[in-house]
Amino acid sequence: MSGMSKLAASLLLTLAVSSSPLLAQRPGAAPLTPEQEAERTARQAATAIAEGVRPIDMLDSVWIEELSWMEVRDLIKDGHTTVFLGTGGVEKNGPYTATGKHNYVLKTTLEAIARKNGKTLVAPIVTWEPCNPDSPNLTPGSFCVSQETYRALLRDAITSLKSQGFKDIVMVAESGGNPPGMIEVAKDLNEKWMGKPSRVFYLAEYYDEDRWSYNFLKQTLGIVQQPDVQSATRWDIHDDYHYEALVAVQDPKLVHAEQRLKAKKFSIYGVEIGSIAKLVENGRKLADYRATITVNALKKAQAAFTPPASQ
Numbered sequence: 001m002s003g004m005s006k007l008a009a010s011l012l013l014t015l016a017v018s019s020s021p022l023l024a025q026r027p028g029a030a031p032l033t034p035e036q037e038a039e040r041t042a043r044q045a046a047t048a049i050a051e052g053v054r055p056i057d058m059l060d061s062v063w064i065e066e067l068s069w070m071e072v073r074d075l076i077k078d079g080h081t082t083v084f085l086g087t088g089g090v091e092k093n094g095p096y097t098a099t100g101k102h103n104y105v106l107k108t109t110l111e112a113i114a115r116k117n118g119k120t121l122v123a124p125i126v127t128w129e130p131c132n133p134d135s136p137n138l139t140p141g142s143f144c145v146s147q148e149t150y151r152a153l154l155r156d157a158i159t160s161l162k163s164q165g166f167k168d169i170v171m172v173a174e175s176g177g178n179p180p181g182m183i184e185v186a187k188d189l190n191e192k193w194m195g196k197p198s199r200v201f202y203l204a205e206y207y208d209e210d211r212w213s214y215n216f217l218k219q220t221l222g223i224v225q226q227p228d229v230q231s232a233t234r235w236d237i238h239d240d241y242h243y244e245a246l247v248a249v250q251d252p253k254l255v256h257a258e259q260r261l262k263a264k265k266f267s268i269y270g271v272e273i274g275s276i277a278k279l280v281e282n283g284r285k286l287a288d289y290r291a292t293i294t295v296n297a298l299k300k301a302q303a304a305f306t307p308p309a310s311q
Contacts (some may be wrong), residue, residue, distance in 0.1 A: 007234030062114035065124045072164070075121060081167040082120040082298075083156060086110050087182060089175040090143035095240035096265075098254040099141040101239070101247055101252060102174040105126050107207075108249040108283060110172075111290035117298065123161060126153065129175050147181060154185045162198040169198055172206035180203065187308075194308035205297035206290065212242045216289050219283055228269035234269055240270050245283035252276045 015207060028196045032040065040093050049055060054070040061067055064083070067075070068122045086109075088102035095120075098104065114120040131144035145153070154171075161169050173179045179202070186200040192201075210216060214230040217223040223241055225234070232240050252258070260266040266273045275280050 005260075020306060042263070043179065050109060055123055062111060062120065062123075064121050067121075068173070070120070075136060076165045078119070080119045080121050081118065081170070082170065083161050083166040084110050084114060084120065084170045084172065085123045085126065085154075085161070087126040087129070087173050087178045088173065089169065089178070090127060090137040090141065091129065092141060092238060093243075094237035096256050096260060096268075097239045097244060097247060099143075100127070101243055101254075102129075104247045104250045104254055105243060106172075106174050108246045108287045109174075109290045109294075112287040113172075113294045114289040116288075117295045121166075122184050123157065126157065128153070129178055132182055149176075151181045151185055152166075154181060155189065158185065158189060158200055162193070167198055168201065168302065169210065170201045170292065172204060174204050175205070175250075191308045195305065199302075199305055201298065201301050201305075203294060203297045203301060204296045209293045209297070212240060212285055213231070214242075214287065220289075223282075223287065225268065225273055238241070239268065241271055243284075244268060244273070245279050247283070248279045249283040249287065252280065255279075266294050 026247060045055075052070055054068075054074060057073055060065055060288075064072055080241070086106040088100070088106050090099045090103070091101075093099060093101045103125055110122045110125075114122050128143060128145050128150065130147045130150040131138070132144070133144055133146060158169050158171075171182045175184055182202045184204045189198075189200045189248070211230060212232045217225075225241060227234065232243065234240070247254045248257065257266065257279070
């Protein structure tokens, strides 16, 4: 019997059982036998699952891809109608840090942002970044798509989030080449939907405010890299303490911590990193700092939002 035939047969059986006079508890009818009671209980349980009644407690996660569809549905009904969509990338990041650095940073920061904002979920990260995939100078380990493909992916991803019931769809960029396409798609969709049923935001502050947490590193954590400039790239190495700490929160192996300790190279731009635990601790502090910046920016953007049609 085919899969569809089995499904049809199962549905017919359910209907037959549910309409069976033997299992219907009518006034004055004799009590059900233990066998009939067990059958009715099993039928009710099967019907509940088929109708989407969540059978277990909710998982404590803000990530849509970690939740069951029932959990996402129930969270949206409960008011979790803000969702973040982060864009990262896979690229050259120096000798110590994984090519997926930007994506791992987003795993750390978006978790902190969603929890700080409240009633917020996080969509699967857009792990590709825009570039010329036909470039003869593409660095080994890079993974990217054309601008046209990138914009189309963003447009469809945001539209799918709207269709599920999310009201505020918030984009943040973790890689410097990502924003142009994100800004364009947000503008296009806001003009199309005019704020109903959903609004689209691109928050530049996530990336631009105190870029690479330069001031926070110096003033709060006491970390001064050399040369002392506000940049995430020194000597053509696209890596720094800010990035390594945020990535290490996910897994220290992604910054090759053990290998560097063994080789006595556990430092970055004149800063001795010290222990893995301290790096992770500072990564959590950085995530909270970036979350505060982003949540504040979102609240301002939400308050200032005006449907394009009425501007």
